Amino acid sequence: MQKDHILQAIALQIEAEIDRGISIWIDPAWNEPASSFLARAASSPRSSGAQSVRGQASATRSKGRQIPAARSKGRQIPAARSEGRQIPAARQAESRPSFSPPPPATGRDRDWKSKLEKLRQETLACKKCPLHETRTNVVFNSGSGKIPLVFVSEAPGANEDAQGEAFVGRAGDLLTKIIAAIGIDRRDVYICNVLKCRPPGNRNPMPDEIAACSPYLARQLEILKPRVICTLGLFATQLLLDTKAPIGKLRGRVFRYLETPLLPTYHPAALLRNPHLKRTVWEDVQLLRKILDGGIKKAGIEIQMTESKPAARPIPQSGDLFESS
Numbered sequence: 409m410q411k412d413h414i415l416q417a418i419a420l421q422i423e424a425e426i427d428r429g430i431s432i433w434i435d436p437a438w439n440e441p442a443s444s445f446l447a448r449a450a451s452s453p454r455s456s457g458a459q460s461v462r463g464q465a466s467a468t469r470s471k472g473r474q475i476p477a478a479r480s481k482g483r484q485i486p487a488a489r490s491e492g493r494q495i496p497a498a499r500q501a502e503s504r505p506s507f508s509p510p511p512p513a514t515g516r517d518r519d520w521k522s523k524l525e526k527l528r529q530e531t532l533a534c535k536k537c538p539l540h541e542t543r544t545n546v547v548f549n550s551g552s553g554k555i556p557l558v559f560v561s562e563a564p565g566a567n568e569d570a571q572g573e574a575f576v577g578r579a580g581d582l583l584t585k586i587i588a589a590i591g592i593d594r595r596d597v598y599i600c601n602v603l604k605c606r607p608p609g610n611r612n613p614m615p616d617e618i619a620a621c622s623p624y625l626a627r628q629l630e631i632l633k634p635r636v637i638c639t640l641g642l643f644a645t646q647l648l649l650d651t652k653a654p655i656g657k658l659r660g661r662v663f664r665y666l667e668t669p670l671l672p673t674y675h676p677a678a679l680l681r682n683p684h685l686k687r688t689v690w691e692d693v694q695l696l697r698k699i700l701d702g703g704i705k706k707a708g709i710e711i712q713m714t715e716s717k718p719a720a721r722p723i724p725q726s727g728d729l730f731e732s733s
């Protein structure tokens with residue numbers, strides 16, 4: 409696992425603990441709460457920041473401790489009591505998971521990149537639903553898709569519409585951290601939405617828009633042949649699983665989209681609104697990484713549903729995406 413991935417995992421865990429109301433002190437001698445540490449780490453340049461975070465994270469392992477919020481208010485832990493205090497090895501392992509390099513994609517057509525590009529070009533000219541009239545940019549995806557892991561969300565927001573890329577802005581930054589925390593560079597996965605154009609005012613997608621646009625997603629998934637799909641939030645999850653169940657009942661469980669394992673979790677925007685969900689998502693993405701590495705059987709995971717219906721229409725075969733139009 410690369411150093412910056414380790415740091416991202418530690419940062420995510422610390423943030424989750426803070427969100428749960430637990431005060432974490434990076435170093436009692438500095439009298440510095442973890443929130444301040446994280447802010448400083450985030451504002452540091454990547455190159456030098458990684459080095460300084462490493463040193464401070466090391467201090468956490470050797471000196472840091474957690475104390476209840478009520479007890480910690482305005483109180484400094486005496487250095488003599490905290491010096492040399494060790495976090496048990498089991499807890500260290502839990503907070504610093506180790507990941508090997510993610511597996512490469514297999515089973516794709518040789519020309520999968522050119523097929524995706526051709527499909528992208530088609531969406532750029534698409535006028536199959538009224539959203540083409542209000543979009544600034546078509547948002548086809550983000551990431552290279554080098555790793556066979558695909559994240560699917562609902563639709564572009566204002567930032568995505570402005571920049572033409574999926575998951576930018578605060579939610580995008582958080583997703584980048586979440587992916588990094590399982591030892592993966594966001595640029596290597598594939599992130600896309602059910603709708604490629606922004607619904608005005610971020611309203612929910614309409615049925616006719618979903619019917620018009622979801623074949624693009626189906627085709628993306630067919631070309632990419634992911635080992636695992638992660639749906640982000642209620643809308644994409646319900647659509648791909650053809651269910652009306654709430655996300656709270658679906659998240660963290662493994663389903664299938666056609667033959668591909670599908671793991672739903674919360675949308676990063678939901679985490680920004682409800683930070684206590686970070687721990688839950690952290691558990692979900694660790695499971696996601698297990699499936700990516702070893703598949704369902706190796707991860708010892710039970711499939712909750714044997715099959716899901718593809719969204720809106722059957723997956724079109726190569727070249728016939730718009731035969732009916």
Ligand code: SF4
Nearest residue numbers: 534537540604605621
């Ligand atoms: S949302 Fe999809 S179907 Fe509608 S115009 Fe955009 S690309 Fe075409």
